[in-house]
Structure formats: C-alpha cells, structure tokens
Amino acid sequence: DWSACSANPFFNLTKLRKLGLSDNEIQRLPGDIANFNQLVELDISRNDIMELPESISYCKTLQVADFSGNPLTRLPESFPELRSLTCLSINDISLQSLPDNIGNLSNLVSLELRENLLTYLPESLSQLHKLEELDVGSNELYNLPETIGCLVSLKDLWLDGNQLSEIPPELGSMRSLTCLDVSENKLERLPEEMGNLLSLTDLLVSQNLIDVLPEGLGKLRLLSILKADQNRLVQLPESIGNCESLTELVLTENQLVNLPRSMGKLKKLSNFNCDRNRLTSLPKEIGGCCSLNVLCVRENRLARIPPELSQATELHVLDVSGNRLLYLPLTLTSLRLKALWLSENQSQPLLTFQTDVDPESGEKVLTCVLLPQQPCSDNLARCGALESLVESGMLDDTWDDKATNRMSTIRFMEEDDDEDDEERTLLRRATPHPGELKNMKKVAESIRKDMNAAKGLDSNKNEVNNAVDRVTTSV
Numbered sequence: 001d002w003s004a005c006s007a008n009p010f011f012n013l014t015k016l017r018k019l020g021l022s023d024n025e026i027q028r029l030p031g032d033i034a035n036f037n038q039l040v041e042l043d044i045s046r047n048d049i050m051e052l053p054e055s056i057s058y059c060k061t062l063q064v065a066d067f068s069g070n071p072l073t074r075l076p077e078s079f080p081e082l083r084s085l086t087c088l089s090i091n092d093i094s095l096q097s098l099p100d101n102i103g104n105l106s107n108l109v110s111l112e113l114r115e116n117l118l119t120y121l122p123e124s125l126s127q128l129h130k131l132e133e134l135d136v137g138s139n140e141l142y143n144l145p146e147t148i149g150c151l152v153s154l155k156d157l158w159l160d161g162n163q164l165s166e167i168p169p170e171l172g173s174m175r176s177l178t179c180l181d182v183s184e185n186k187l188e189r190l191p192e193e194m195g196n197l198l199s200l201t202d203l204l205v206s207q208n209l210i211d212v213l214p215e216g217l218g219k220l221r222l223l224s225i226l227k228a229d230q231n232r233l234v235q236l237p238e239s240i241g242n243c244e245s246l247t248e249l250v251l252t253e254n255q256l257v258n259l260p261r262s263m264g265k266l267k268k269l270s271n272f273n274c275d276r277n278r279l280t281s282l283p284k285e286i287g288g289c290c291s292l293n294v295l296c297v298r299e300n301r302l303a304r305i306p307p308e309l310s311q312a313t314e315l316h317v318l319d320v321s322g323n324r325l326l327y328l329p330l331t332l333t334s335l336r337l338k339a340l341w342l343s344e345n346q347s348q349p350l351l352t353f354q355t356d357v358d359p360e361s362g363e364k365v366l367t368c369v370l371l372p373q374q375p376c377s378d379n380l381a382r383c384g385a386l387e388s389l390v391e392s393g394m395l396d397d398t399w400d401d402k403a404t405n406r407m408s409t410i411r412f413m414e415e416d417d418d419e420d421d422e423e424r425t426l427l428r429r430a431t432p433h434p435g436e437l438k439n440m441k442k443v444a445e446s447i448r449k450d451m452n453a454a455k456g457l458d459s460n461k462n463e464v465n466n467a468v469d470r471v472t473t474s475v
Helices: 031-035 054-058 123-127 146-150 169-173 192-196 215-219 238-242 261-265 284-288 307-311 330-334 385-392 399-404 434-474
Strands: 018-020 041-043 064-066 087-089 110-112 133-135 156-158 179-181 202-204 225-227 248-250 271-273 294-296 317-319 339-341 354-357 364-367 407-411 425-429
Touching (some): 146 169, 215 238, 238 261, 330 364
Parallel strands (some): 041 064
C-alpha cells in the first residue's frame, strides 16, 4: 500500500508534473500529496478513495484533475484554493453538494459533475466567467440559480436527467452557447428568451412535458439538431421554417395533428422523424425539403401522401408503416428510394408496385399487396392503440407501478414432472430504472458508512476485551 508510509520516497518526487493512478484499488490519498508542488495533471479516477486531504490545496500548479468514480461525498473546504485548475472532472462520486465558494476556481474552462446527488448549484458558480463546458447531467437538481446567465463564455451545457420544472429566462443571456441538453426533466415549457441563443447548434429537450415550443425558436438560424421526442407537443411554431441550418428534427411520440407549411423552407433538413404522433396529413410543402434523406412518419393517421413529396429528390428512406394509406402517389416512382416501409412485418425494404386508378379522383396511383393499410387491432399497444387503452381505462396512474413490479416467468420443462414447481421455474424481475439504481446507490453508501462505523466499534470493543483478559490473567 503506497499510502501506508508517510515517509514513502515516492512523495520526494517534488518535480513530478503528471500523475495517473486511475483504475486501481487505492483507498486513501495521503496528505503528502502536497509535496507535488509542481503537479499539473492528476488522475485518480475509479479508485476507492473516500475523502481528499485538505493538503491537496497546496498543489497550486494543478490544472487538470479527475476524481471521478470514487466514493467521495464532499470536497475539502480548501479545494477552491486550487485556482490554476482549468479542467475538473468529478463524475459519479456521490457528491451531495459543492463548496459555496466554488466560484473561486476562476480559471475553470471545463467542469464535469455528472451522475452525482446534487440538489442545487451554489450562486458563486456564476463567477466562473471562463467556463466553456458545464455538465451537471443525472443529478437531483430541482431548479437553477438565476445567476446562471452570467456564464457568458459557456458553450456546452448538459442538464439532462434532473428534476427541473422550469428554465430561468436568464439562460437566454448565454450568447456563446452552442449545445444545450435539458432532456429527461419535468419541463412544461421553454422560455421565449431561448430565441436569444443565437450560437445554438444542438437543442435536446426530449422526455419532458412540453406542449408548445416557443416562437422565438425561429431566431436560431444556426440550429442544426432539434430533438423534442417524448413530449406533449400539439403543434410546432410556424417560425420553425426559419431554422435554415436544421439538418435533424426528431419529434417522435408527441401529439402532433399537423405540421406547419413552413417546414418546406428547411432546405438542409436531412433526417425527419415524426413517428407515433396523430398526423392526419403532411403539408405539400414538405417536397421543398430538397436535402431530405430519411422521412419516418410511422404509426400516425395518414390517409394519403402528398404527390409533391417526389420533389424531395434526395429521399432514400420512407417509412409510412402503421398508417391508414389507401394508395401511394404515382410520382414516388421518380424517387431513388432504397427503402419504403409500409408494414412492420415487411420482409424486404422495397416492394413490387402496380398502377391503379383512384375511383374518387380518377388519378393514377400506386398500390401493392400491403395497400390499403389495415388498422391495427385494438388490443395492441401500438399504431394508435394506446388511445384504446386510455379510452378503456386500462392506462391509469397504476400503469407505471404495474410495469415496475411486473414479474415474468420462464419455465424449464424437466423430465420429472413430480418435481416442485419452484424448482422448475426461473423468476426474472424487471431491470431497475436508472432512477431506482441511483436510490439503491444512496442506500448502499449509507450501509457502507454504518458498516465502517460498526467495524470501528468492534475494533475498540476487542481492544477492551483483550485488556480485560490480560488483567484477569495477571490476577
């Protein structure tokens, strides 16, 4: 154990500049770490270190530090004295709070705090004016300080996997922000001030409770990726057509009934996914998406595809399975499609089509063995059948509880049928949700503390008993 001896010659290497000790079983970082007064990089990630010595603050030249993957719950009070730090990674260490004066680390450019137990961010964080990357994803944050807008140099901000119910409008002051991830929270709306994030290229708002996106979204002329799947969107703002740099748009699992005509102005859009919504039609202007490669609109309520779609000459994959299509427009034959999906059970990406005549309009159309599309049976929880669950009352507040506690049984047939059923049955429980795993982690940390405390008591008790035995023997 290199940390056992305080006179370890290892700590005489006072000119050491880089120290990497990751992926070991180190349990303690000695106070002699202070001897490394020229240390620039320190990596002790993925060990068993339970606390950092206060003396680490003497490593004044330290610029890059990674303490991730250790059972730390706090940082030393003197930690913010490491004012040369530019990159700090303390992911997955059960950290419950940051020092209130964390803002003293004024040279920080990158701060990673992912997968901890943080419930709030200190106000002094706003003093980190050089900070360009902040990752506080997968914590327990319920709100953000209004002063977060003072992080004017910030380029990447990850807030995913928290408990946020709102985003402060002051966030709109981050004019340098290029990537914002607020997915997997409890947001019901986004502030209009989001339209001030003129440098934004990636906006991820998946798995929230948002029903409408702000009109100001149209000001984001550099926005390239927008992911808003698994929300409650009932409409898109008409201004979305002004997002002229948009290449990927994901709107899966919302409640959209139609799409704005301005969609046709998205000349750079390459991938558009709007599966599992309530679309009854597509705007004819969608043919104006001249760079569109992949269009997925499966499990909606589409009865027809606009002939103008053929103007999207770069379209290679079209997925319209799980809809209510009677036929396809003849104009699709002009496209160089590599895959056209009409059914989930389709064995080949492309089918053989025949021409037919629509009896109502008299126009020539395309048909095949999979057209007209057949509605899914009511007892299937897909292709719109989720609504039947709602209407029948099967989808209530207990649904998640039932899913969490579900138990599946896999039976192994034995030759001896007289054996007890329990010996022939394997019970498989549902995989825990990441949130449950985090709670399990909290419990495990608590148990470990109790066990360590108990060991200390046992050790003291044994010493007392031994002393008593010695006294008794001598008597």
